[in-house]
Amino acid sequence: MFIHTDNITAYIPQRPPIVMISGILEVKDAITRTGLQIAADNIFVEDGVLKSPGLLENMAQTAAARVGYIAQQENTPVPIGFIGAVKDFEVFGFPPAGAFIETTTEIQTQVFNATMVAAKVTLDGKVMAQCELKIFINP
16 A cells, blocks of 8 residues: 555654654655554554644655655655644544554645645544645755
8 A cells, every 4th residue: 555664764854753654655746645553652642542743743744755755756865844834733533543544735835945735634534633834845
């Protein structure tokens, strides 16, 4: 099911215990999808569920994975990015440890080194969280 799981840290700057994606499911046009198998010992799991900071980090890492994936395909160094703004962050439910969540980001606009993406996390087709992220990439 995964495009890449062998070493997800080749595509993102984060390192354990902050790695919040298990693998890339799809990179196509403006859309990126990743998956995360939520471990019970995940740093963002409290009371048996993945909390808001983990959901937000998962969405940000999905956006980062796209940039890393494209850089790897082009044989260029993976650039470092950072979140400039989070807009309309909503949480509708907290996925339990052991669950497999899918996260989708879709590029809305891109100007120079700034990209606005719409992001959402789903569990069995139900939206758990969503937001817009403004991401800046260091050239």
